[in-house]
Amino acid sequence: MRREGHLIIISGPSGVGKGTVCTALKAMRPELKVSISATTRKKRPTEVDGENYFFYDENGFYELIQQGELIEYAKVHGNYYGTPKAYVMDQLDAGEDVILEIDVQGAMQVKQNMPGGIYIFLLPPHKNDLEARIRNRGTEDEANIELRLHNAQEEISMLHDYDYAVINEDVDECATLVSHIIDAENQRIDARLMRKYWEEFHD
């Protein structure tokens, strides 16, 4: 019963641990493809173009935008980042499930372009926990921590635009639940899946 792949959007407020959960998920399910971002940021010596990122200069990036080649994009600390449509679509067409880890603002752009995706929101177990995670990064001053915490609560209130919510209390438990969500979505009944089944049933 093979079919077109799913785009799985893993989002949630800053500090919730999206990256850690995605790494654990990928370790559990190595068959998952991970969306590769385009960026105008300088390539670091260890990075490989087309593996870590697709690297572009600003003109190249503008062209992607103008040609509608990006599912979403944003400018962060002076550099552009975006999600190229071509890579994602190629994987989905080949029947692969694709993970896209992205912040809440980006996820809402993605939803405009890919409404059929599976939108999963990661939640911190408690306000104090979220605050501790933001503080533990040790990179922000007090005013910035307050601001991030405030923003995180704003972001959590955008939850109703998502399909699933998973609390990230324990990384492995959280990744396991995300993995089960992917399993479940692969068993959902749709017309194409059924035609395929019916052919194999009588084969």
Next chain:
Amino acid sequence: MRREGHLIIISGPSGVGKGTVCTALKAMRPELKVSISATTRKKRPTEVDGENYFFYDENGFYELIQQGELIEYAKVHGNYYGTPKAYVMDQLDAGEDVILEIDVQGAMQVKQNMPGGIYIFLLPPHKNDLEARIRNRGTEDEANIELRLHNAQEEISMLHDYDYAVINEDVDECATLVSHIIDAENQRIDARLMRKYWEEFHD
């Protein structure tokens, strides 16, 4: 993030192995409640009223029907069988997930009364496999086997009224996927769940 339980309907054509899958599922998740049927069939010495079945005489059963106390019912080999609403509703209200194993005709009655349930259809991997399972019961003559096989195919075509389909090739794999579907449904975003989360987040 606790909420009202889910009613999980496990259905599929005759011979697909619904009972075996439900037994495996229950072994994996002992916390699942299993819906208890009402019947007019005579109680066997080993059976306990309210555990294996709720036993009624015909008048008692008619009363259940008339008072709308059954989610579904049918007459099989001269005896009535039905699913009492009270037991299911009590469990759901207490936040328990309830399994209801039922044939395709029964499931469609249930859907009229409980449209919010999770409808899972078990599929045989192949027509030959289904035929083998029906034959292996050894209880039916050739004409009956043909009829059951024909009916099974009719039943499979009612798949589009369900939410999920799982192929029962390996019982444990099948039960595991059903278990993952339950996990996923428990992470679905709904207003009540979110209110609860929000309270605990700020607690």
